[in-house]
Amino acid sequence: MTEEVSAHYKRHRFPAEIIAHAVWLYYRFPLSLRDVEDLLAERGIDVSFQTVAEWATKFGLKFAHQLRRRSCGHFADKWHLDEMVVAINGEKYWLWRAVDANGYVLDTLLQGRRNKGAAFRLMRKLLKGQGVAPRVMVTDKLRSYAAAKAELMPGVEHRSHKGLNNRAENSHLPLRRRERRMMRFKSTRQCQRFVSTHSQVANLFHLHRKHLTAADHRQLRAHAISTWHEIAWSTAA
Incomplete structure (x- = not known):
């Protein structure tokens, strides 16, 4: 050394x-x-x-x-966005995640809401982190995505269909396994810190x-x- x-x-x-x-x-x-x-x-x-x-x-x-x-800059231009529910100390939170077409995690954001404002914050964070808008954005049928996209990325193609978003939904599975192994997250800070690190290590070995x-x-x-x-x-x- x-x-x-x-x-x-x-x-x-x-x-x-x-x-x-x-x-x-x-x-x-x-x-x-x-x-x-x-x-x-x-x-x-x-x-x-x-x-x-x-x-x-x-x-x-x-x-x-x-x-x-x-x-940075090595991801595909097709983004899949989805959210998963996380229980922390008896309260319900939403872990918003974005992955590219190859399954690499673009970003994660834990929030207490599942609405337009939460979708807007995720997309704004994605644009800041990636430095470029996607060619296509794929989501489920949650209307908050379309409302937020209309303000931030009006020119981006949006495909809203549950069956098309399996890429994002499948990316939740490794995190669910970790959540069970850890006997759930203990705080919002611990959850955000863990998923931010876990996603980058997972990307490296994907x-x-x-x-x-x-x-x-x-x-x-x-x-x-x-x-x-x-x-x-x-x-x-």
């Missing part, structure tokens, strides 16, 4: 390799914090699940920010296995892992 990287983690007892590996395990796979603790213990690394949680909180968003910067040969898959996976290491080593604490 270089002196520069060591300085980034200088206030931590464990080296960067272990911290980055723990954060990767937590966001890459449907594991609980105690699962990550056990996996590290099997390798002779004695660390508590509370410490893993602190690492995930401290470094997760930093890693996600670097990944987002690298992926390799389209069905259309790859074994050799191509191994090559792309090695590149994704190499990118993760580069991100983790270069992110300051």
Whole structure:
């Protein structure tokens, strides 16, 4: 490890390799914090699940920010928007999500409403993050999408049909598995922070296995892992 990287983690007892590996395990796979603790213990690394949680909180968003910067401009021009209900402390919230035609997550936004204003905020966030409007926008039949699009992107083609939006609905499934494994989100802040990081890590390892040969898959996976290491080593604490 270089002196520069060591300085980034200088206030931590464990080296960067272990911290980055723990954060990767937590966001890459449907594991609980105690699962990550056990996996590290099997390798002779004695660390508590509370410490893993602190690492995930401290470094997760930093890693996600670097990944987002690298992926900017690499998405398809067809956007699928959808929302899923999330229960937090007995209250109902809506997690608004947008994915492109290839299944990459464009952005996520947790909101307390399911109306035009909420759809407007998601689209405005998407336009700011992507820097360009899509060619086509696909949604279900919720009228809030059409109303918000008419103000922000009047020239964009809008296809509103539940059967056409399976791409967005299927993208909810990995997050639902994580939600069950975590025994639901504990707060709105935790939910937004987790999904923002989880989506970027999922994008990095989204390799389209069905259309790859074994050799191509191994090559792309090695590149994704190499990118993760580069991100983790270069992110300051």
